[in-house]
Amino acid sequence: RVTPSPQEPPPDPSLHRLIYGKSDYGLDDTHGVLERPCVPSSIEEVSYKLFITGKSGVGKSATVARLAGAATKHTNSYIETLGIRKSNLYWPVKIWDKIILFKLQFWDAGDNSIKKYSHILPACREKTDANIFVFSLMDSNSFLDLPQLMSKMTQDGDNPANIIIGTRYGSDQVPPHGAYTQDLCNVLNRLEVSSAELKEFEQKWQVPILKIDNKWSGERNEVHEVAPLLNIICERLWIRDQEYLLKQGLAR
DSSP states (O other), rough: EEEOOTSSSOOOHHHHHSSSSSSSSSSBBBOOTTTOOOOOSSSEEEEEEEEEEETTSSHHHHHHHHTTTOGGGGGSEEEEOOOOEEEEEEEEEEETEEEEEEEEEEEEHHHHHHHOOHHHHHHHHOOOOOEEEEEETHHHHHHHHHHHHHHHOOTOOOOOOEEEEEEEEOOSSSTTOOHHHHHHHHHHOOOOOOOHHHHHHHHHTTTTEEEOOOSSSOOOOOHHHHHHHHHHHHHHHHHHHHHHHHHOOOOO
């Protein structure tokens, strides 16, 4: 069992401070490609490759930036990703009584680059541990494209964990925390994908649909905003590994 749940405190706040060091602007410092957080050597590290995919403009890069604590006020602007962008994110979780450091390697590629260069998509899909499908709650077409996209990204013999994230990317009028109920209702009325549709999809495909607001709030509690999502992502990866090991054991 992966803990904490969204209602529980993190396994060790000091670990989050080491990984999510705050800058003067309330943003989370990022680590270089060859760097890793200064955590005790006794903590086991596991590495996973995650390919983030979805319709152009739904907020794939913005989602990675938000999860990594690198979102800024400029994240809300749409800029096509050129080539392949790899982002490393470290996240500690407590599994039973043991803390494990998850190294999540997010692979993101722009649609135009995928169409222009034939090697980009195979490189992103090769040995992928998880596919993260991103759609916009304000774009029903991006939601309707999910079944076809999921079938396309599942190769014979592969067994990646599948995770879906719904964003509100493109909304410039999402009310802040503490906004009036009427303002919140106005936003919900603009959503093109209903809660009933999301629930039906989850039950049919047995895939969790996470929801995220990629708008940068400028607040210092970003880690608490994204912690529930990162916990679920890590849990799905861990369960996938355990199921694989179980099948390998039964096959012997």
